[in-house]
Amino acid sequence: MNAPGPVARTVDRVASRALGLPGARTGYTVRTERVPVRDGVVLLATHFAPDTAYPLGTVLVRTPYGRDSPLDVVSARTLAARGYHVLVQSCRGTFGSGGVFEPMVDEAADGLDTVAWLRTRDWFDGRLATMGLSYLGWTQWALMTDPPPELKASVVVVGPHDFAEVTHGRGAFTLNDFLGWSAMMTTQEDGGLVRRTVRSLAGRRAMTRAYAGLPLVDAAEPVLRGGAGWYRGWASHPDRTDPFWEPRRVTDALEKAAAPVLLIGGWQDLFLDQTLHQYAALHDRGAEVALTVGPWTHLQVGVSREVAQETLGWLDQHLAGVGARPSPVRIHVTGAREWRDLPEWPPPTTGRVWHAAAGGALLPDGPEVPAPATRFRYDPADPTPTVGGRLLTAGAGVRDNAALEARPDVVAFTGAPLAADLEVVGEPTVELHHTTDNPHADVFVRLCDVDARGRSRNVTDVLLRLDPDRAPGPVRLTLDACAHRFAAGHRLRLLVAGGSHPRFARNLGTGEPAAESSRMVPSVHTVGGARLTLPVPS
Numbered sequence: 001m002n003a004p005g006p007v008a009r010t011v012d013r014v015a016s017r018a019l020g021l022p023g024a025r026t027g028y029t030v031r032t033e034r035v036p037v038r039d040g041v042v043l044l045a046t047h048f049a050p051d052t053a054y055p056l057g058t059v060l061v062r063t064p065y066g067r068d069s070p071l072d073v074v075s076a077r078t079l080a081a082r083g084y085h086v087l088v089q090s091c092r093g094t095f096g097s098g099g100v101f102e103p104m105v106d107e108a109a110d111g112l113d114t115v116a117w118l119r120t121r122d123w124f125d126g127r128l129a130t131m132g133l134s135y136l137g138w139t140q141w142a143l144m145t146d147p148p149p150e151l152k153a154s155v156v157v158v159g160p161h162d163f164a165e166v167t168h169g170r171g172a173f174t175l176n177d178f179l180g181w182s183a184m185m186t187t188q189e190d191g192g193l194v195r196r197t198v199r200s201l202a203g204r205r206a207m208t209r210a211y212a213g214l215p216l217v218d219a220a221e222p223v224l225r226g227g228a229g230w231y232r233g234w235a236s237h238p239d240r241t242d243p244f245w246e247p248r249r250v251t252d253a254l255e256k257a258a259a260p261v262l263l264i265g266g267w268q269d270l271f272l273d274q275t276l277h278q279y280a281a282l283h284d285r286g287a288e289v290a291l292t293v294g295p296w297t298h299l300q301v302g303v304s305r306e307v308a309q310e311t312l313g314w315l316d317q318h319l320a321g322v323g324a325r326p327s328p329v330r331i332h333v334t335g336a337r338e339w340r341d342l343p344e345w346p347p348p349t350t351g352r353v354w355h356a357a358a359g360g361a362l363l364p365d366g367p368e369v370p371a372p373a374t375r376f377r378y379d380p381a382d383p384t385p386t387v388g389g390r391l392l393t394a395g396a397g398v399r400d401n402a403a404l405e406a407r408p409d410v411v412a413f414t415g416a417p418l419a420a421d422l423e424v425v426g427e428p429t430v431e432l433h434h435t436t437d438n439p440h441a442d443v444f445v446r447l448c449d450v451d452a453r454g455r456s457r458n459v460t461d462v463l464l465r466l467d468p469d470r471a472p473g474p475v476r477l478t479l480d481a482c483a484h485r486f487a488a489g490h491r492l493r494l495l496v497a498g499g500s501h502p503r504f505a506r507n508l509g510t511g512e513p514a515a516e517s518s519r520m521v522p523s524v525h526t527v528g529g530a531r532l533t534l535p536v537p538s
Contacts, residue, residue: 012081015074019308024081027051035089037113041098045089045114048080049123056083057127057152057319058118062111062139064091064101065188075131075308084315085123089114091139095189103135103185103230104163105247107142115148126150127319131311133157133264133302134271144253153318154257155311157264158301160274161253164245168238169273171465172442172504173514177270177392178234179210179220179502186227211502214518235505236515254281260288262314262325264307266296267334267460267482268397270390276481279345290314291345292330293483297396306339333423334398334459335449335485346426346481349535354415354492356530362415362492374527376409378441378498378507380520384409386503388458389446390480401448401456405495411527414450415492422486426535428460431474432496433530438523439468442507444500445477447532449484450491459484461495463504468511474531496527 016024033045046067050056059079063069067088076086092110093101118124128150130140137159144154160166167174183203206223213219217232224231237244254277261282265275275293282289292310294301301307310330316322327341357363358372378384384407388399405412430445446461460482466475486492499506505514509521 012077016078016081018305019078020305021078021308021312022082025050025052025083026081028077028080033087035114035117037092037110039099041092043089043092043097043110043114044095045087046076048076048086048088050080050083050085052083054083055085055123055125056316057129058085058087058124059129059131059315060111060114060118061086061088061130061132061136062091062107062114063088063132063136064094064103064185065135066090066095075311078308079312079315082312083320087114087118101185103248104138104142104250107139108145108250111139111143112146112148115143115150119150127152129153129155129315129319131155131157131315132159134159134298137271138163138250141250141253144257144259145250147253147256147258151259153260153262153314155262155264155314156275156278157307157311158266158269158271158275158298160271161250161278162274163234163248164240164242165249166271166274167234168240170463170504171238172463172499172507173216173235173238174270174503175211175216175235175505176386176502179223179231180207180393182220182228182231183207183223186224214508214520216505216515232515236513238514254278255285257282257287260290260314260318262290262292262310264301264310265291265293266298266301267293267332267480268295268297268388268390269301270298270392270396272390272480276345283344290325290328293345294332295334297390298392299394299396331425331483333425333483333485335487336423340483346535348538349426350538351533352422352536354494354532354534356413356494356527356532360411360413362413362494362532364415374411375524376411376498376527377522377524378409379522380499380506380508381522383501383506384444384497384499386500389461389500389503391503398457398459401446401458401495404497405456405493407497409497411496413494413496413530417452417489417491418486420488422492422534423484423537424459424486424534425483425537427481428479428535429533430477430479430494431531431533432477433528434475434496435526435528436466436523438509438521439466440507440509440511440521441466441523441525442499442504443475443477443525444495444497445479446495446497447479448493448495449486450493451487452489456493461500463500465507492532494530494532496525496530498523498525
């Protein structure tokens with residue numbers, strides 16, 4: 001058992017000030033725990049124990065990223081210094097824990113066994129909470145498939161519950177995020193910081209080649225180096241109803257979760273749709289749930305002051321009985337750069353319609369004006385590139401779309417400067433009059449905000465892999481949810497393309513399994529018009 005030294009105490013003070021947290025209430029000590037689970041595997045954990053006779057409860061954090069990661073250590077220390085026992089546990093097969101790491105598959109059983117072990121500790125008083133972001137959110141949902149009675153609160157930050165949906169929910173494999181994540185997991189325990197940095201720089205070049213290579217699973221081998229055996233399965237099972245995905249979804253938790261849940265998401269986070277689905281499922285059945293959505297990407301959430309403050313506030317409210325959240329839903333309105341309290345999500349809205357018209361115009365309201373057909377050629381050998389958006393990796397979020405819009409395989413429709421501010425809150429929809437000469441094709445649609453200087457920045461988008469047997473008629477697309485103010489003088493711009501690579505695996509144009517195929521056939525897209533419906537607050 002060790003108390004934090006002078007450097008650690010200084011880091012704690014600096015972190016607390018940076019995150020806007022109240023001062024420490026107590027000191028704490030740190031020790032390593034060994035937690036046996038049902039199959040004999042032993043999981044290692046770091047226990048941050050507050051130096052108080054009146055602790056506020058226990059917070060469980062289950063992670064595959066190591067118990068010394070800066071985000072987890074800072075959050076664990078700040079909570080321990082405010083009276084909470086914190087147990088940061090390495091998932092099986094990672095950072096000294098026994099067994100083999102198979103993403104998602106063992107987390108329910110291991111989480112329940114960890115709670116059973118907690119019940120045997122004299123320092124555990126029966127008040128339990130969970131917290132964590134990304135995969136650490138998954139471990140929380142896994143535990144809530146059979147929620148222990150001691151669980152009093154959870155804080156799920158940008159955490160998924162259905163991995164089939166996040167890998168293949170748009171019909172195309174989410175290549176960038178999950179090849180990148182798999183490669184990271186194979187090297188995260190290799191050597192020290194310098195060695196990992198050198199390998200990371202070399203790995204970027206190898207990753208670029210892997211994204212461009214075909215077939216998908218073979219092209220990944222140089223970066224996976226025989227590791228991450230799960231990746232081939234993920235890429236090779238596009239049917240989300242395939243039994244392969246059953247151990248990789250914990251949707252039952254949305255019907256069984258009993259303790260209050262705080263959900264935190266980001267408008268540019270890759271798991272945004274999962275977070276909003278979780279909120280809707282819990283809210284609709286009357287469970288106690290709160291939602292915060294900020295302007296963040298996936299990597300920005302962990303260093304957010306709002307996230308740190310709301311996490312501590314939620315734990316204080318539901319474990320210590322102190323304080324109360326001011327409103328069930330808080331959202332950040334981008335463009336306006338302001339936070340807004342709401343009673344629920346989504347708020348009441350009315351649809352405002354815009355039509356694509358001749359000359360690349362985007363016209364508000366009024367009758368639909370037929371637009372001359374616009375054609376572009378999508379070539380999978382030179383796929384339309386990803387620019388920003390809901391990515392896991394660096395380069396995510398709001399970006400300048402000028403280079404994307406200049407490509408010949410992208411069509412743009414642009415509105416006139418707005419006479420007044422236009423606020424959009426919810427999920428925009430597009431009915432696209434669209435055909436292709438190849439039934440095997442994707443459509444990518446993006447809504448951008450063009451400022452007075454002509455800079456075009458993405459707000460929301462969607463990709464859809466078209467059904468080759470679809471009936472004739474408009475293609476209906478629902479863009480990702482957003483909360484954005486288009487300022488007076490700004491213009492709306494609607495982009496249409498045939499893909500976004502490597503965010504999504506390109507459509508090869510053949511109908512052959514993308515994971516094993518390398519043959520490519522281009523497609524010519526014809527856009528005959530579009531109807532954009534924007535949800536505007538009532």
